[in-house]
Amino acid sequence: MKIGIPRGFLYFKYKYFWETFLKELDCEIVLSPMTNKAILKEGIDNSIDESCLSAKVYMGHVKWLVGKCDYILMPRIDSFGKCDKVCTKFNAMYDIVRNTYEGVELLDYNIDCVKGCTEFKAFMRMGKLLKKSKMQTYRAYKRAKEVNKEKKTKIAEEQEKLVQESDSLKILIVAHPYNIYDKLIGEPIVKYVEKLDVLPIYADVTSTKKTRIKYKELSSSLYWTYNKELIGAIEHYKNKVDGIMFVTAFPCGPDSMVNEICLRRIKNIPMINIVLDELQGEAGLHTRIESFIDIIREKKKVVKK
């Protein structure tokens, strides 16, 4: 059984989880390639104009997988709890894909904890759909949870260590994983930052245990789970980094609100908000990043004196 995973959206968040689960169920995984212009073009052609850049990229990845696998893994996520919602794109993607690419076979799972659809139930149902026994599915789920936790903890610890040990300038990058790790959207920015001898620190790598408590210091009424995790990381790293860089894809709803809250409420640390769309011109972007880093370096010099 070949299961396709689009390299977009939640893949970057759940890759260890999904990959372990599917491998434990003896499925072969077909991963779409890293985003390139051809994939983006397919995505744009198959999306409505108002869709966000990340969603357009995702649609391109799904298109690439069509015909190359038996099922395409497609989560539908609504809520993780009463005040824990996700962007509407994650509720809608399943339906958008089904209606855009007719006849596509989806391996879907539904998480909507408010209505009692938990992650565990969702994954057990997936096992059934793949004609696996309950026992095997249960084991696969447990194993996937373990591996995911191990990997995530390890990466978070490594970053924590890097923050403490490195002498270079550190910038906290606050961005959804699907934007910042995307080859076409975020990677050029990270590469450019590194070229300027700056160490990028990723907000999404912070242990969720810490972020889920700390986000409240910025806003107690936010209900977007993924954004809560990101701003919790800001609180965690605020005194350990030299600046904060928000990277978002146009026109992201949650980010447009949450980043604005951050820009207004966080004080005493240089911040920059970078909004990307599919009409990228790198010249203006480089100027902005470069001068942002210049400002931080100049400030540091003055403080040292």
Next chain:
Amino acid sequence: MKGQEIKVRAVGTTGSARKLIGTILKAQVVKNEITAHAIGTLSKYPDTRTIFEIGGQDSKIILIENGIVVDYAMNTLCAAGTGSFLSSQAKRLGIEVERFGDWALKSKTPVKIAARCTVFAESDLVHKAQIGHKKEDIVAGLCTAVVTNYLNNVGKGKTIKAPIIFQGGVSKNIGVIKAYEETIGEPVHVDEHSHLMGALGAAILAKTSGKEQDFIFDIEEINFETRGRECTFCANNCEIICVHKDNELIDSWGNKCDKGAS
């Protein structure tokens, strides 16, 4: 300086074409325009708190505290209210852009022009002309529109503190200077070399970089050529720019990955 032999010790470039010109001139320093402008201005006016800069394609605001840049903003998406906008409107009105300021000063009742976007401003301008507003009033209206647009977009949310220095090509336009002073209620200072402040900054950076290299004034005789090509190694189709000096490749950029490097 006339008749004297000039020796160039180092070269610095800035602005949107900094990389290209920097490669051609073998510059020791290639710096973004925000830092260059700030350094250039501070060398002449150390007390500066705010720099307005409007060039041909972009406009910026730079905020300075105790001699260091603390914040900046630039127009990211459109060129409304920049030099290119003014010059295209001047052409439409049949005025030389250099004389734009003089025309604006003649006006006693400037018209209101929507400044949010170049396209709207243009249709507004045509409309105002058609219903019979005088040319100088329209010109004065355009100058105010540039300022309103600037303060609402680039200067949004920024605290503007005096002393204010205004520079870039548009600072040569007395009509815009007047509009700034009327809107903000603070004097806006323009240096006689206001269009060269970025260059001055780049020069200072090159001077203090500690790097030196002989520079020969034979640039004019050497044939520089850039060739654009589309990389075909992967689906990204990066547009690669190759800079040739007398048919010899000296530098190239634009590739997203190493495949394009060859």
